[in-house]
Amino acid sequence: MAETTYLEAIRQALFEEMERDESVFILGEDIGAYGGAFKVTDGLLDRFGESRVIDTPISEAGFVGAAAGAAHMGMRPVVEMQFIDFISCAYDMLTNYVATSRYRAMLPCPIVVRGPSGGYVRGGPFHSQNPEAAFLHTPGLKIVYPATASDAKGLLKAAIRDDDPVLFFEHKYLYRRIKEDLPGGDHVVPIGKARVAREGKDLSIITYAATVWKALEAAEQLEKEDGLSVEILDLRSLLPMDDAAIVETVRKTNRVMVVHEDTRTGGVAGEVAARINEQAFEWLDAPILRVTAADVPLPYSPPLEDYVLPQTTDIVTVARKLAAY
Amino acid sequence: MAETTYLEAIRQALFEEMERDESVFILGEDIGAYGGAFKVTDGLLDRFGESRVIDTPISEAGFVGAAAGAAHMGMRPVVEMQFIDFISCAYDMLTNYVATSRYRAMLPCPIVVRGPSGGYVRGGPFHSQNPEAAFLHTPGLKIVYPATASDAKGLLKAAIRDDDPVLFFEHKYLYRRIKEDLPGGDHVVPIGKARVAREGKDLSIITYAATVWKALEAAEQLEKEDGLSVEILDLRSLLPMDDAAIVETVRKTNRVMVVHEDTRTGGVAGEVAARINEQAFEWLDAPILRVTAADVPLPYSPPLEDYVLPQTTDIVTVARKLAAY
């Protein structure tokens, strides 16, 4: 079978789910004739027509709210944010209306909000954001952020079938840079389960999205240069978070680093550190260390962006400290 | 001197700063003739007139943006959210425009956004929120959340004089329930410094806002019933966070509990746990434990609200576990 990119995997998931279930429809800016800013929805208009592929006005709160209303009535809307940075415009709608709908009103709200996220692409402060931490704090939402083409496809299918609202973050750096043979058949990856991206025994790197690949690079180097055996846990789902998998890797290696591309303060790594503390404190032989972006808006110029974002060498440096602790 | 409530302390700070600096003006819904939903701005219209006390249309993004524009031009706007829950409508404006202004454009944006926050008042899911975690993740903002009348006054004065945007959360449960003699003179409390609310040596409770008072109650009880000496650190400033004070209390007691009223996952406690881990891991004799709200929207009915929010008894229970660890 031909190898499939991360981007094409997402397109396939949309296509297959729209074929499978006619209540699935998609809406967002420029997703119809144009096929979306990154061409994720390319060809869907031709196949499914204007009533299931809806170009919206520039109004993120408006069309997220509309998706919620349609979802109440039994539809399965998938919303595209042109860049995930614009999800902030729908923050109120997502956190106050969508997330609370089932709890306060017993009204299911099965929508998916997806879009290109993340940096390493010279996008500057408003086309590079990682918004997961802003929503991690919102009970009622689910959050996934796949690192591989296979997970991108399988998790998006799971998200569309999920009876609750799911934020589906896609890393745009990975869109066309990674590919793999996808499993055949109806490939669905359950939300809420982490994935061991690499087995190891000396220390654990807990991460997700693009930095999974940085961690893999670092692990190779550490193996070669230091003889260190590094385990990498790809969280995939951030909400709910797979505590069991986290505890398992901590118990195995006793040394943990949490790596993410997002800024540090208030980021996901803090939550992971707290959970490890509560559930596996006795198994820690060293402090949990965070490798993250520095606490600034992501600057545009390559030397600046490179400096702010976590790099493979940073992971190597910190891993060595951790191993030597 | 007469005792001053938390609410009156805030009013005084506004009044004094508007007297001191004519570039200070306030805007928000119903803050003029009506004096604000909680009467925090009572009397300010009479004293300062319509051009410095501006009733706005219901448009949080609009008037936060307007505050930013005025701040660029040298004004010092103080925005009232009628309830802090509505700050979510200005999330984009605050995180993308206001917070990044100095960094990306070298354009100072000294605004204060303040409003009644928090639960324990039967306000239901949309009149009880604690939004600090949603913004903790945003470099460029400062966040304060006072627990005492004296800090409320002193920190608000500092916030108004600060050259950067400050979110100033006021706990509405405390508005009229606590009072104290305020220091005279130009009472300014520096942003970024925590406060030891009670000295102790057996364990530390790190907290802020209304739960400072729950922690104080618990500490009394623990002292009486268990002979435990509990130290309480009131963070006051969440961004920047006072790492030095946190490390100091950890070194002193070696046992830490983080308490906040906000929900757990993605909350401030995770960040505190991560910082302690990184900076004082060797000093920990027990896991850092979190006492927080359960991860649900805050329900309205008293038995439900009481169940979801952290109570004094919860702190006592966890403190005993921690002491016995």
Next chain:
Amino acid sequence: MARRAGPGAKGRGPGAVAGTRAAGDRSTPGVARGPRPSARLSRAQQLDLYYWMRLTRSLEERLVNLYRQTKVIGGLFRSLGQEADAVGSAFALERRDVLSPLIRNLGSMLVKGAKPVEIIRQYMAKGDSPTRGRELNIHYGDLDRGFIGQISHLGDMVPVMTGVTLSFKLRGEARVGLVYVGDGATSTGSFHEGLNFAAVQRCPLVVVVENNGYAYSTPLARQTAVTELKDKALAYGIPGVRADGNDVLAVFDVTKEAVDRARRGEGVTLIELMTYRRKGHAEHDNQSYVPAGEIERWEREDDPLDRYLRVLTAELEFDDAMIAAIDARVKDEIDAATDAAEASPMPEPTDALVGIYAEPALIEPLWYRAGVRSAVAAHERAAGWGTFHG
């Protein structure tokens, strides 16, 4: 059938608007001409309108009593003087249609099938209230009966109802949605984004702007620089019409025409209903910001129940006994509802953890919460209990 506007007055005074009026030649109202829809109401329906308005008012009066007895938890919101606007508009919908009420649309909800006992339970935060004690006052919905509960964040229901009606359109269902917005809430970005999208998609949506003169304490002139809110329609390429919101038949007429238009696939209509909020924003608000005499004038000259009673008796020739029978029925129903609600239990504390996600439940109880029942029992009642200013 003859119908009168309220007694004449100028400016913000009562009866400034006589019947319905189109938005001027720039917008094509597309409102069908011919006999007014209300002319086709049966006599039973004519009485029903009175019943719903009376039930609304009396139920709120009962809630005031319960509030004074501190049995209502939190704020109490009134629609006194606005009953015609809520009842007349909801009455124009069919059973399968969906509406989204605001805090002053108790009447709309009752018409749509909400029960007084549910309302009282909500206000008393009871465990068998429609939201099981999670949400307050009339914030609840029931899709089977065709109403969706609002959240507090004003304007947000407009996009949501755009989506509800978009689904009708996509599935070819001849159903209509109606969403209420206050004069103040027209300033929100959500109102704008939702209405614009609905207009582009020609969703079968009716937007009712209830112009009651104030948003909390803020008068219209500080909310917007337009003088007639129906003109907001011009920014969306949809018809905007204005009607006397205190004339229940006029409200029914203008709404019915918009509903029919939506059902015919002709898209969104914005209706401005002129009314007046005679009570404060909530029960605690002393309305000090209202010019002297204004409230009294509206009460005296433009009460929607009084006006409709005059229509019923003087024009439609219902006799006093028929009216009295309705009043008695309303009282009985509210008494029974009060008794039932008072007897209802408060929620079980642990129910707070149920249902944030679909099954299986994902929220684990807090590990240290063994002794929570006693914690709850012992919890001191806050001094502000029952006086929360929402």
Next chain:
Amino acid sequence: MARRAGPGAKGRGPGAVAGTRAAGDRSTPGVARGPRPSARLSRAQQLDLYYWMRLTRSLEERLVNLYRQTKVIGGLFRSLGQEADAVGSAFALERRDVLSPLIRNLGSMLVKGAKPVEIIRQYMAKGDSPTRGRELNIHYGDLDRGFIGQISHLGDMVPVMTGVTLSFKLRGEARVGLVYVGDGATSTGSFHEGLNFAAVQRCPLVVVVENNGYAYSTPLARQTAVTELKDKALAYGIPGVRADGNDVLAVFDVTKEAVDRARRGEGVTLIELMTYRRKGHAEHDNQSYVPAGEIERWEREDDPLDRYLRVLTAELEFDDAMIAAIDARVKDEIDAATDAAEASPMPEPTDALVGIYAEPALIEPLWYRAGVRSAVAAHERAAGWGTFHG
């Protein structure tokens, strides 16, 4: 002075709008009558208008070259065919006035004092660019020269400029603000909230809606159900006027009248400028969604530089040599700017940590970042380098 509209055509075609036109009798434009403001321009100013338009176009063409050489980092945005709208409107401001440009307002920024070398440095992400490499393309501002840089989130500059002009009003300064909005950005909640607040406060603000037919790939009819964006003004109780955006003198006239009005304290005006985006949303966009022939027709029949050149030579009797001198000056300036920008250094990596807060700096360098310089040096260049689709 005589002035011609573009060659006639219908619908979206070129020249659909002849000169300025008021919003219909429902809104009172409040535009002063009498001789057009452009009739008072000096001959030097008449040439200046040409200079700024030519500079805009040529600078963008230079940026295209640099982009093809992969020296521009990220996307490249063009205003080809819209130069008159940007230049003519900014030219109506005084030095102390403040404007907030959009991505297609390079011309406005140049008029307000932005330098070509700054623009090129921005696009090349240089360390001495106005944002020190932090922000991209023309996203920057300078209060001294009177322009404020936008952020990407569309609509957000409207509330910000409401605040800027509110401060003028509060301090009694006779200054005016101007904010640009695309046709697509009128759908945003921020546009609505900001404009409404400005209208209520009668801020000295001019809102220029650049109707170039598309928002990215989305044509106007899918963005809003109104056919004339000037009608959006009717929802805010302010005048809305429409003008031919490709006629630089018409643009100047309509803007100047609105600016004067604002300066007189008469509040906000919304101006719709009809123009056309001849290039894609950004350089990578192949415009496959555009009907065949549309772009070519605009290019042939309604190019703002061609049109103004004809006015300059045929009506105002400037000779070809004067035009050629400007063209030469523009080329020299751009050559010099390019050389200077190319010679500029990239930023120092650690500058990324400076200036998030006022002094003292609060961000500590990441503790493990000792070896970061080499990390940066060794960092592989992403495959998408320079082709980022913004």
